[in-house]
Amino acid sequence: MTKTLGTxxxxxxxxxxxxxxxxxxRSSGRVVLHLLKQKESLMLPLASALxxxxxxxxxxxxxxxxxxxxxxxxxxxxxxxxxxxxxxxxVGDLWALERSGVYNGQYHVMGGLLSALDGIGPQELRCEDLxxxxxxxxxxxxxxxMDATVDGQTTAYYLVExxxxxxxxxxxxxxxxxxxxxxxxxxDGTIAQALKARRSI
Amino acid sequence: MTKTLGTxxxxxxxxxxxxxxxxxxRSSGRVVLHLLKQKESLMLPLASALxxxxxxxxxxxxxxxxxxxxxxxxxxxxxxxxxxxxxxxxVGDLWALERSGVYNGQYHVMGGLLSALDGIGPQELRCEDLxxxxxxxxxxxxxxxMDATVDGQTTAYYLVExxxxxxxxxxxxxxxxxxxxxxxxxxDGTIAQALKARRSI
Numbered sequence: 182m183t184k185t186l187g188t189x190x191x192x193x194x195x196x197x198x199x200x201x202x203x204x205x206x207r208s209s210g211r212v213v214l215h216l217l218k219q220k221e222s223l224m225l226p227l228a229s230a231l232x233x234x235x236x237x238x239x240x241x242x243x244x245x246x247x248x249x250x251x252x253x254x255x256x257x258x259x260x261x262x263x264x265x266x267x268x269x270x271x272v273g274d275l276w277a278l279e280r281s282g283v284y285n286g287q288y289h290v291m292g293g294l295l296s297a298l299d300g301i302g303p304q305e306l307r308c309e310d311l312x313x314x315x316x317x318x319x320x321x322x323x324x325x326x327m328d329a330t331v332d333g334q335t336t337a338y339y340l341v342e343x344x345x346x347x348x349x350x351x352x353x354x355x356x357x358x359x360x361x362x363x364x365x366x367x368x369d370g371t372i373a374q375a376l377k378a379r380r381s382i
Numbered sequence: 383m384t385k386t387l388g389t390x391x392x393x394x395x396x397x398x399x400x401x402x403x404x405x406x407x408r409s410s411g412r413v414v415l416h417l418l419k420q421k422e423s424l425m426l427p428l429a430s431a432l433x434x435x436x437x438x439x440x441x442x443x444x445x446x447x448x449x450x451x452x453x454x455x456x457x458x459x460x461x462x463x464x465x466x467x468x469x470x471x472x473v474g475d476l477w478a479l480e481r482s483g484v485y486n487g488q489y490h491v492m493g494g495l496l497s498a499l500d501g502i503g504p505q506e507l508r509c510e511d512l513x514x515x516x517x518x519x520x521x522x523x524x525x526x527x528m529d530a531t532v533d534g535q536t537t538a539y540y541l542v543e544x545x546x547x548x549x550x551x552x553x554x555x556x557x558x559x560x561x562x563x564x565x566x567x568x569x570d571g572t573i574a575q576a577l578k579a580r581r582s583i
Contacts (some may be wrong), residue, residue, distance in 0.1 A: 188439065188450045188455070189440060190434050190438050191435055194431040194432060194434075197424065197427055197431050198426045198428070200424055201405075201416060201417075202412055202413060202416050203404060203409050204404055204405070210477060212402050215403050216432070216435075220436045223398060223401055224435070224436040225432070225433065225436050227432055228430070228433040229429070231395060231426070231428055231432070232429040233391050234391040234392055234394075235417075235418075235421045235429065237391050238391055249390075257570070258568065264441055271410070273411060273415050276411060294435065340422075351513050354384055
């Protein structure tokens, strides 16, 4: 911890803030000043929000979601479809799908992607749990919503293999032009995929 | 507060993080995930560091610096020169000067700059305190270290006027090519200033 802001309290706060993604050593000083200007409205509420979340939020034992209930609100929601399970890399992807508002089934958070480079094999991910859930009779479809990257696709193919003996249909997300995407700015791979998968209007 | 991350604790945390400079609603979700992965090493320490700093740090009654001591460590440091006072806009500028390591005098934090657009007049800033400090017999030089912006220069000229009846010499920072600055990338104003203020080697 470098001593720059004069006091131990501020140095420590800036050091910890600088570890957050998107904030570096310089911008963390700016954040410290911003916080000190709004002690009552932002700084103290943030301190208690951090402590609350750290103490109350845990990983759902069924799907791997982060929630203050365990099993989480999605797994215990009786209004949600129990026959469909969407497999995602991490909780951030689950949040993105929930924001879209079109999915009403279950989730399964893998906790990462297979990666030879990073040394992540199947035993690091929640693969066995997924097979167990797929063998449940109420489950009819598994949607693989992995990233369209090399690691994402490797993981998806691995899971297709792993689920081949289950009685569920395995699907994945459509590839194509993103909504609002301008053709001139899209990469060749996306255009090729969109063209191959073209549909009649 | 929009409900996106499923639980009240996480939504509230993301909402508060999104208010920090440099973080928006999207990146705050990423920060929440990052924090939850490092509860013991980052999240709980950050919560207590925020609370500690909020409770212990206050504005120095002499110079306006932020410190857990009041008067602050700089004002009470017997090894520092009492005859020079560097006037800065805000505490961030004081930190920048301290980082440079070449200044060993006192500071005076104005708390902002005069700005007609933002409706900030002399009564909003700590001008009277500065005049009072300048009238102290031990003070011989006031260094105006304001931004080289329109508001910064307006404030500096106003302070020169205000201090004209004091017995202190008033100086300001040299203008010129910044260290590491490439001429081709510098603005015309800086080059003109550097040329006008050229010095024999």
